[in-house]
Amino acid sequence: MNRKSILTLAIAMVVVVSVAQSASAYVLLSPRRTWASGTVNVPVYTGGNSTITDGDGGVTAVVGAVKAWNVVTSSPTNQAAVRGQAPATIMLNTNGRICTGSCLAATLTGYYTGNTIYDADVYTNTKYKFYSSREADGCSAEFDIDGIMVHEVGHVIGIGHSNVAGATMYPTVSSCNAANRTLESDDIAAMLDLY
Amino acid sequence: MHRRVFTIIGLLVILALPLSASQFVNVPFDQIATESRYIVRAQIGETWSAWDDAHEVIYTYATIRVNRYFGDATGPDTLMIREVGGTVDGYTQEAIGFPVIRAGQDVVLMLSTWEDSSDFRIHAFNQGKFLVNRRGNREVLTADPERQGEARLATREGGRVQTTASDDEAGISIEEFAQMVNDARAGRAAGSGLGRTQQQ
Numbered sequence: 001m002n003r004k005s006i007l008t009l010a011i012a013m014v015v016v017v018s019v020a021q022s023a024s025a026y027v028l029l030s031p032r033r034t035w036a037s038g039t040v041n042v043p044v045y046t047g048g049n050s051t052i053t054d055g056d057g058g059v060t061a062v063v064g065a066v067k068a069w070n071v072v073t074s075s076p077t078n079q080a081a082v083r084g085q086a087p088a089t090i091m092l093n094t095n096g097r098i099c100t101g102s103c104l105a106a107t108l109t110g111y112y113t114g115n116t117i118y119d120a121d122v123y124t125n126t127k128y129k130f131y132s133s134r135e136a137d138g139c140s141a142e143f144d145i146d147g148i149m150v151h152e153v154g155h156v157i158g159i160g161h162s163n164v165a166g167a168t169m170y171p172t173v174s175s176c177n178a179a180n181r182t183l184e185s186d187d188i189a190a191m192l193d194l195y
Numbered sequence: 196m197h198r199r200v201f202t203i204i205g206l207l208v209i210l211a212l213p214l215s216a217s218q219f220v221n222v223p224f225d226q227i228a229t230e231s232r233y234i235v236r237a238q239i240g241e242t243w244s245a246w247d248d249a250h251e252v253i254y255t256y257a258t259i260r261v262n263r264y265f266g267d268a269t270g271p272d273t274l275m276i277r278e279v280g281g282t283v284d285g286y287t288q289e290a291i292g293f294p295v296i297r298a299g300q301d302v303v304l305m306l307s308t309w310e311d312s313s314d315f316r317i318h319a320f321n322q323g324k325f326l327v328n329r330r331g332n333r334e335v336l337t338a339d340p341e342r343q344g345e346a347r348l349a350t351r352e353g354g355r356v357q358t359t360a361s362d363d364e365a366g367i368s369i370e371e372f373a374q375m376v377n378d379a380r381a382g383r384a385a386g387s388g389l390g391r392t393q394q395q
Contacts, residue, residue: 029344083251098279102319104218110288155291160345
């Protein structure tokens with residue numbers, strides 16, 4: 001193989017690797033959309049989840065967890081989610097009549113024509129058992145509410161699913177897996193793309 | 196025997212595709228097949244969207260023309276299904292990752308009723324929806340890659356829906372699928388062990 005062939009092969013490999021990496025990066029919701037303000041308020045309704053034994057049904061844990069997105073603020077709220085109306089609200093105690101069956105948690109988002117998110121609320125299927133970072137008895141075949149809500153709030157701010165294994169926005173999770181609590185570089189890149 | 200193994204492997208590949216969704220539990224095929232009220236091959240007809248009575252959720256409705264019922268349960272030639280999400284008066288509501296229903300799609304659907312009504316919905320979200328694709332003279336089923344919030348995966352060409360469920364994607368034949376359904380509903384555990392991982 002002569003020098004020119006080697007060079008051509010090397011360039012081709014670089015192109016292939018680049019394309020593969022770009023094809024496996026974060027994905028934004030389509031159409032691309034963001035909240036009007038640079039900071040997104042995502043309060044957590046104080047009606048917690050009865051399966052979480054950390055004293056307040058996961059509310060405090062989730063308030064802390066979703067701030068992993070540094071464009072997100074959060075606090076407990078006594079105001080339940082109102083659909084079609086901000087703020088985006090996390091409901092740990094109801095499926096919202098949409099997240100049933102095999103759904104663990106769901107984000108219901110709304111927008112008018114344009115690129116601005118008007119509302120987004122998160123609902124939890126109370127049929128399943130969850131645990132939080134503040135729970136003393138650890139995990140036993142439960143789902144990590146902190147990580148699940150960090151993932152859902154990624155949808156709230158406009159991010160879809162990533163193809164990068166290990167990213168919080170990667171579409172798979174197993175029980176007792178708390179890895180989604182921490183954002184990976186791919187998740188952060190998506191956020192920075194939007195805000 | 197080999198064909199059977201390949202069928203199961205094919206379904207494994209289909210079900211192992213990442214579920215672009217909010218967060219779902221991946222349900223074994225047998226469970227979906229046995230829990231479904233009807234399993235149909237159908238053409239999706241007219242679709243329309245409307246708010247619910249409480250003006251909280253936009254639902255998209257669709258009439259589907261049934262060409263075939265799988266398994267032991269049969270019903271009428273036309274059914275109506277309802278899924279969360281849609282657009283009304285310029286306002287779009289999407290449940291990120293939930294199934295998308297588009298007029299004109301040739302599909303196999305596993306259907307159950309909503310918990311609070313007798314309306315039908317796709318059971319287990321996109322795990323209960325397959326696109327019918329033609330490969331030469333053979334029809335195969337592939338998982339629908341399109342989800343709400345991820346409309347980039349679908350385009351329309353001449354009124355016909357084209358998706359990324361392309362020829363290079365794994366699929367199984369309709370008759371293989373029918374056999375899987377029959378086995379599952381007969382309690383023969385056709386696809387036991389499929390999809391044990393939890394997916395979101």
